[in-house]
Amino acid sequence: MTQAxxxxxGLTALTAMLVGVLTFALLRIAAGARDARRHLRDNSADALMxxxxxxxxxxxxxxQEQAMSARADASDHLRGQIAxxxxxxxxxLIQEDAFRYSTPRGGDSSNWTRNRSACASxxxxxxxxxxxx
Numbered sequence: 001m002t003q004a005x006x007x008x009x010g011l012t013a014l015t016a017m018l019v020g021v022l023t024f025a026l027l028r029i030a031a032g033a034r035d036a037r038r039h040l041r042d043n044s045a046d047a048l049m050x051x052x053x054x055x056x057x058x059x060x061x062x063x064q065e066q067a068m069s070a071r072a073d074a075s076d077h078l079r080g081q082i083a084x085x086x087x088x089x090x091x092x093l094i095q096e097d098a099f100r101y102s103t104p105r106g107g108d109s110s111n112w113t114r115n116r117s118a119c120a121s122x123x124x125x126x127x128x129x130x131x132x133x
Contacts, residue, residue: 001009
């Protein structure tokens with residue numbers, strides 16, 4: 001064999017080795033993609049189950065919040081009915097100089113004035129102390 005034949009044989013062997021390495025790398029990449037797809041498919045069922053459980057928990061919490069809000073509104077309404085049925089005056093103190101609730105006669109005999117103001121839960125009567133002249 002001549003020198004050119006050995007060179008051709010060497011280059012062919014080198015090319016075959018590079019093709020083998022590239023084929024191996026491509027097969028590894030394809031296997032990794034297949035495994036990742038399978039793993040995602042398996043985990044998607046878990047994710048769907050977790051999502052459904054979280055959705056159910058959130059809906060239960062919203063229902064509880066609405067029930068508590070309804071009970072608080074009913075309690076506030078009942079408190080108002082009880083206080084309004086009193087014949088004597090009633091003032092509910094929230095600060096040193098402000099009342100949260102009063103019956104209609106609650107401010108008549110004292111030095112308090114009643115102003116209606118808006119708040120987060122609706123309209124509230126606010127009582128303010130008269131300033132002394």
